[in-house]
Amino acid sequence: MTLDTTVTTGQPVLTGARLVLRPLQPSDEGLLEFYTRDARVAEGTRSIPHPLPPGATAQFIARATSAERAEDVWVMDGAGHDKASVLGLVSLKPLDRQQSQIGYWVAPAFWNAGYASEAVATLIKANPHKARTLFAEVFQDNTASAHVLTNASFDYLGDAEAYSVARRATVPTWTYIRRM
Numbered sequence: 001m002t003l004d005t006t007v008t009t010g011q012p013v014l015t016g017a018r019l020v021l022r023p024l025q026p027s028d029e030g031l032l033e034f035y036t037r038d039a040r041v042a043e044g045t046r047s048i049p050h051p052l053p054p055g056a057t058a059q060f061i062a063r064a065t066s067a068e069r070a071e072d073v074w075v076m077d078g079a080g081h082d083k084a085s086v087l088g089l090v091s092l093k094p095l096d097r098q099q100s101q102i103g104y105w106v107a108p109a110f111w112n113a114g115y116a117s118e119a120v121a122t123l124i125k126a127n128p129h130k131a132r133t134l135f136a137e138v139f140q141d142n143t144a145s146a147h148v149l150t151n152a153s154f155d156y157l158g159d160a161e162a163y164s165v166a167r168r169a170t171v172p173t174w175t176y177i178r179r180m
Helices: 026-036 056-064 115-126 143-151
Strands: 003-005 012-015 020-023 072-077 088-094 099-106 133-139 155-164 169-179
Touching (some): 026 056, 115 143, 143 169
Parallel strands (some): 099 133
Antiparallel strands (some): 003 012, 012 020, 020 072, 133 169
């Protein structure tokens, strides 16, 4: 794994075995919009609306690449291994007391291929926020994402609820913790 700092966001570029985690760039808009228009992707997240409004993807990229961004977002880029330049996204949101929250989604065409697991493992190994503790939550009907976390040595912390914009409802979640 290599850690290079990009000029545009100051985020490190992280290299895994089959993908590179790199900051978002404007050229990602087309694939991101294509993938996030899929209800299965949107409904697996808290914040992606469905249907996706015009301009939402460009606004997301602008927020994610801003110096004042609330979280760091990386593209799971498989182009170096004959895959798409966007396989999904992984994010790390800083919390207080050296804690961060991890989130991720993978485009349906790449489900069950281990990309989420590799992205999470790559991010944990690099620990770019120097976090002592990582948190994550998944909707309880998304057992595949729960397996990604348990395989990355996250421990179940408890049940909660989170609002999903795409589902227009509060959805039961499982919360996980990983001490670094």
